[in-house]
Amino acid sequence: MRSTGDTDKEAAFRLRGFRRAGQLFRLLGKIRPVFKLPHELFTDQLDAPVEIVRDDVGVPHIQAATMKDALFVQGFIHGRERAFQMDISRRLPLGQLAEILGPQALSYDRFMRSLNVSHWAEQAPSTWSDNTREYVAAYVDGVNYAFKSQPLPPEYRFLQVPLRPWTVHDTNAIIYQLAWTLNSIWHSKWVYDALDDNDDVKEWLFGALGVEIPTIVPGTGSYEPWIPATGVGSNNWVVDGTRTESGGPLLANDPHLMPQLPSIWYEMFVEGGALHVFGASLPGAPGIIIGQNQDIAWGVTNVDPDVQDLYRLHLEPGTTRYVVDGETLSLTERVETLHVRGGVDETLWCYDSVWGPVIYKESDQAIALAWTAFQPLPMVQAVLRLDRAHDWETFNTALAEWWVPAQNFVYADRAGHIGYIAAGRIPTRSGGPWRGIVDGHDGRFRWTGWVEWTEMPRLFDPPQGFIVTANNPVTGQDAATVLFGRYSLGARANRIQELIQRQPRHNAESFKAIQQDIYSGPLLALTQKLLREDVPQEWRTILEDFDGHARASSPAPTLLYFFALSAVPPLVRERLNQPFFPNQKPRVPGSHPFPETLWELLGERLIPALLAHWSQIDLALAVERTQKALSQTLGDVDHWAWGNVHQARLYHPLAEVKIFAPLFGRQSMRMPGDLYSPLQAAFPLDPRLPWPRWVSFMPSYRQIMDVKTPVESLAVHLTGQSGHPLSSHYDNLMGAYVAGDYYPLGPGMMTHLWFMMRHED
Structure with a gap:
């Protein structure tokens, strides 16, 4: 179905020439053929054989006896299908791109090394339970089993670099990378400070616009963002059974991210032990990030709340010493070595302060960044608990450990309930929020704690029968908890609400039309x-x-x-x-x-x-x-x-x-x-x-989840499942995506019957 109103034939792009190019590289001996995904996996690292069934569009269904085995095989499939993408994803936050891409990546690496993300990724497992450590270790073992047993991806044939083993540290690093791209309020604070003497430009970037902006939580007053809305965002919404033809809730989500090959997401169904979940996974991390299990469904959009601050330090001339509340402190120096493909290694001096890492240093001035992600994060554990949540209470419990990046979660369950939670760790400030760069010598600018989890904004079964989030403000100024942030101006949220209210009863087709609506x-x-x-x-x-x-x-x-x-x-x-x-x-x-x-x-x-x-x-x-x-x-x-x-x-x-x-x-x-x-x-x-x-x-992925009848759940992502350019699943979804088509994502009929029996039990 094409809901965009665009009937141009050329909108469906041609792929034949690209596939012929791939065949030429294969004939020249530069690329090995694609191995078929096995139907069953045997290895002494599994407690029992695991069955893998791949559907027509390449989505694998893993059926294992235990959760540990299921996650091992998930890691195996990620490592087999997306190894190069995973390698890039870990190198981005760790500042290691130049090792394989050469000197042109050095500017990126230098900045990321200054953040010292590697340290916090190393510390993250300290927040996990013993069970989570075992599950993540099984996933990592599965990735490395693929790395050792499968041919190297074709990228390495051309780059002539090795593929190093995957580690728990790498899994945590890619969580930090995703968080970095979704937490960017410091950009606005940097520019607000830089425009101190330029009122005309400041008015264009920061002034009130008089736009009516809907809040996610209604009845909490108005909100006028004072920081630029960049126009980058996602949509999700949920309606209850009073607004659907089936009488059960429907939930939609389309996260908007950078278009890339292969897609950022890998769709799969993972079944083993207590785990029975399907949806979009993030290659390099265990579990399902956005999706549905036998009891609940969920979707996410970015909050981008006020979780970052900048501090200006004036250093004593010729030293790294600075003063905070009369106490003399020194920047901690780190020496980082950047390996450069085809070049000479570079030595980089990085500095950390009491406020956080120094991101800019010139002469005797330094700017430090504070961010909620500069601590050990339990994010992987939150995902695995979310995947096993079975009602509103366990959903809340799982998300209590979802700290960074803060997300708007919409929720639906088989009992007919719908809900919303703003999940994330938000700092509290005395006299905040603060615009610009604050005085790093004044201890009054220390964070005073965190917003209590029980005080984070929520909705459960709202009277209007629907919830919409599209990066618009969470609450207005009259709410008990006001989350300041960099929010959208509300055009998408207003339009989605209008389309939901325009139709008395919705189904998958009406949700498709909303996701593909191009009204501006x-x-x-x-x-x-x-x-x-x-x-x-x-x-x-x-x-x-x-x-x-x-x-x-x-x-x-x-x-x-x-x-x-x-x-x-x-x-x-x-x-x-x-x-x-x-x-x-x-x-x-x-x-x-x-x-x-x-x-x-x-x-x-x-x-x-x-x-x-x-x-x-x-x-x-x-x-x-x-x-x-x-x-x-x-x-x-x-x-x-x-x-x-x-x-x-x-x-x-x-x-x-x-x-x-x-x-x-x-x-x-x-x-x-x-x-x-x-x-x-x-x-x-x-x-x-x-x-x-x-x-x-x-939109990098579109899902429409039917919690009453999971077999009716639909999805499509941007490219295809495989990262191998000769695979028929490298680009097989692109035409469907452009045409506005979806395909069944939920469990097959036998698994659906199992879902039904489990629910009845």
């Missing part, structure tokens, strides 16, 4: 504003036909975004062009583990800020700039279709190398949607970047 309220508001102005007739013709749906075939979104970027006042534009870090050379977005320029902080504020500051806009100049940019980039209006300039290119490190692109890469996708539509396709705003502009965040 702010784009339509800008359209209506421009139609009241003196604009070229060519524009008027396009805009009068625009109904707010950002179709790939429509020229209107192209015109509107080119105009919006051209209309930003010159003084604001000049400051947004500056690098995020002093002396940092802006590169392609994502080259650093922090923003490249300040445009990335404007994000979702772009059009609301433009409308709020309309009187500051030189309309004639903006129209002239827009016409020039469109003409130079696209030519005449026949080439202005949104899909021509707004595309998704799936990232793989070796696809960036021209000779390997036909093997590891795939053709870009013409993307509908925009920053504000439920089918969100966020893209970098910096006007100096070339077009087509590559989508940086989009």
Whole structure:
């Protein structure tokens, strides 16, 4: 089903040429053929043989006698199917990319080494029970069994580097990497401080916009975010049986992340002992992150609360000494060695303070970062307990250990209940929250503790019969617990609520339509504003036909975004062009583990800020700039279709190398949607970047969970299950994803009957 309104045939990309390229590499002896996944696994590391059944689209169903055996085989399948992806995922937080990718990755590695994530990943098992240690060890053993018994992934044939064994430390490291990408409030605090003398730009990035923003927990007052909403986010929602055709709850989730090959997720069904769960797993970590078991279903979106602070330290000249409340302290020095493929090892001096690691040091000044993740995290244990939760109480108990990154969890169970929890460890502050960079010499800026778990915002069986989260504020200012954070401005949340309330009874088809909805309220508001102005007739013709749906075939979104970027006042534009870090050379977005320029902080504020500051806009100049940019980039209006300039290119490190692109890469996708539509396709705003502009965040996975009848649960992710470019499961889901198709994710009929009998017992 295609719900996007885009009927362009070219939206379904061609894969045949890429597969032929793969066959050529195989004929040249550079790639070994793909081994079939065994139907049964025997090894002396298992208590009993484990059956593996793979469905038509490549999703494996693991059936084991014990939970330990099931997790061993999950590790085996992850290691067999996604070894290179897992290797990259551990190297990112540990600052070890340059070891395999060369000097171009050094800037990334240097910053990540400064955070000292490796230390905390090493300490994480101290928070686990003995059972969790045993389960994680079994998973790690399974990964290494695959590494030893299966051919190396083709990437290593070209890179000529070894694949080192997997460790418990690596599993914890990738949890920190996911948390780092989802906790970014420090970006806003850094920029707020940097703009201390620039009120015009500060108003565009931080000023009130007068936008009506829905809160997740209703009846708690209003909330006006004071920090930039970047336009990156996810959706989830749940409705109870009063709003469904089946009479049972339905739950939907589509997490939005960077498009990559293979997909960030690996779908599977894991059954063994007390574990009977299916959904999306994270290669490198045991269990299911988003999914459903025999009793409950859940989905997540990012909260991005105020869990990071920056501290300015003035060091005594020529030393690493600083003073806090009259006491002289010294930075702790760490010496890190960065290995560089094809180059000389680099020695890096890193520093830690009483506040946290130093992320910036120049002359006698240092900036330190405090983050809730700088402690041992019980996250893996939380996931394994979540997978075995069977009701609201055990769901709450499991999430008490979900500390970082804080997430909005929606919930549904077989008894018909629905619920919501903001799960995460949130610091408390005396006099906080704090904007900008605070005085690192004043002990008053120490965190005073944590928000009590029992005080975190929750909903259970709300009277409206539904719950929606789309990175909008958790609560308003009148709530007993107010979670400050970097929140969305609410366009997606408002639209999803509208579509839920528009229809009295929902089913899987109506949920699909919501997940693929491409209506953009702010784009339509800008359209209506421009139609009241003196604009070229060519524009008027396009805009009068625009109904707010950002179709790939429509020229209107192209015109509107080119105009919006051209209309930003010159003084604001000049400051947004500056690098995020002093002396940092802006590169392609994502080259650093922090923003490249300040445009990335404007994000979702772009059009609301433009409308709020309309009187500051030189309309004639903006129209002239827009016409020039469109003409130079696209030519005449026949080439202005949104899909021509707004595309998704799936990232793989070796696809960036021209000779390997036909093997590891795939053709870009013409993307509908925009920053504000439920089918969100966020893209970098910096006007100096070339077009087509590559989508940086989009739905990475879509699920629709039916807890009453699990066999009816549906899902699709972005690429395919396998990480091997010659596998038929490397890219087999891409066409279905673009076309808006889903496939059954839940248990097969025999397992479904087992679910039913277990529930009756």
